[in-house]
Amino acid sequence: MLDVAPLSPKLPFGSIVRGMTLARLREDTVRDALRALFYDRGLVVFREGETTVELQIRLSEVIAPLVRHFQEDRIVGGHPELVAFAADAEKDMTVEIDGKTVVGFIPWHGDSRWMAEPSHGGILRVHRLPKRGGETGFIDLISSYGRLPQALKQAIEGAESIVEFDSDPAVLFRYHPHQIRVISAGSAIEAMRGRHNDFPPIVQPLVYLQPETGRKVLGFTPLPRQRVIGLEPADSDALLARLAEHTTDERYAYFHAWQAEDLVLWDNLRMLHQACGVPPGEQREVWRTTFAAAYPLARKLEEGGFAWKPQAA
Numbered sequence: 001m002l003d004v005a006p007l008s009p010k011l012p013f014g015s016i017v018r019g020m021t022l023a024r025l026r027e028d029t030v031r032d033a034l035r036a037l038f039y040d041r042g043l044v045v046f047r048e049g050e051t052t053v054e055l056q057i058r059l060s061e062v063i064a065p066l067v068r069h070f071q072e073d074r075i076v077g078g079h080p081e082l083v084a085f086a087a088d089a090e091k092d093m094t095v096e097i098d099g100k101t102v103v104g105f106i107p108w109h110g111d112s113r114w115m116a117e118p119s120h121g122g123i124l125r126v127h128r129l130p131k132r133g134g135e136t137g138f139i140d141l142i143s144s145y146g147r148l149p150q151a152l153k154q155a156i157e158g159a160e161s162i163v164e165f166d167s168d169p170a171v172l173f174r175y176h177p178h179q180i181r182v183i184s185a186g187s188a189i190e191a192m193r194g195r196h197n198d199f200p201p202i203v204q205p206l207v208y209l210q211p212e213t214g215r216k217v218l219g220f221t222p223l224p225r226q227r228v229i230g231l232e233p234a235d236s237d238a239l240l241a242r243l244a245e246h247t248t249d250e251r252y253a254y255f256h257a258w259q260a261e262d263l264v265l266w267d268n269l270r271m272l273h274q275a276c277g278v279p280p281g282e283q284r285e286v287w288r289t290t291f292a293a294a295y296p297l298a299r300k301l302e303e304g305g306f307a308w309k310p311q312a313a
């Protein structure tokens with residue numbers, strides 16, 4: 001059996017698993033238990049076990065087949081399954097948050113949620129651990145939906161939003177709960193500005209069912225540019241702002257303080273996450289895998305009428 005415990009008694013999501021090894025991962029019962037834990041808890045921290053690249057890759061494949069990340073320049077040499085995110089002041093964003101300067105900050109978001117088939121998730125592993133900072137935040141969208149006022153649940157039931165890729169910092173931070181000033185956007189943001197045609201607009205539901213459990217998930221992520229279909233622009237903006245304020249309430253977030261041998265598995269279809277960044281001069285690098293979703297969350301706007309239906313994984 002797995003050595004499993006809640007990540008925190010205060011959280012309705014997240015678990016910690018101790019003692020995971022490649023040998024254990026070969027057991028059918030262990031793989032079945034990990035899949036069930038992933039869908040139930042959404043976030044799994046692995047500690048006090050093996051922490052090799054091979055384990056990170058094989059553990060990811062337990063959930064779904066791996067896919068290449070769309071940012072090809074981040075691929076780790078010799079490991080096409082991995083991409084690296086480092087606190088690099090030249091490449092990554094430097095911002096001032098409530099008066100504090102950090103490098104490598106990425107606000108609350110779901111990965112590739114401007115795509116009709118976003119990634120289902122991945123596993124993070126710290127390759128270089130900073131002395132200070134570098135936490136990763138997580139917010140659960142199943143719990144967020146459950147906390148919505150009934151009137152707001154009714155307002156978004158059956159509603160759809162048009163989502164468009166946008167790398168403009170003014171869009172990235174418009175819903176963030178803290179005061180943010182961009183000091184340097186970094187070369188990665190500049191490179192993404194030329195890729196808008198690579199990601200056509202999509203339509204997605206504001207509420208969907210997690211097929212594996214039947215639970216409702218808030219289908220809102222604050223990062224891309226979006227608007228609610230059928231509402232006037234001002235009404236759409238007001239509704240999305242209410243959802244953003246509710247969803248990014250950090251009283252309900254978990255901030256992971258990394259230890260050197262941690263592996264963190266998360267479900268990108270039901271979790272938001274945030275890279276909190278590090279003070280200038282600190283060195284931090286995270287390697288991550290990406291695995292595919294078994295079902296689409298949306299469809300391209302150009303494809304016509306919206307008819308999304310959840311499919312069993």
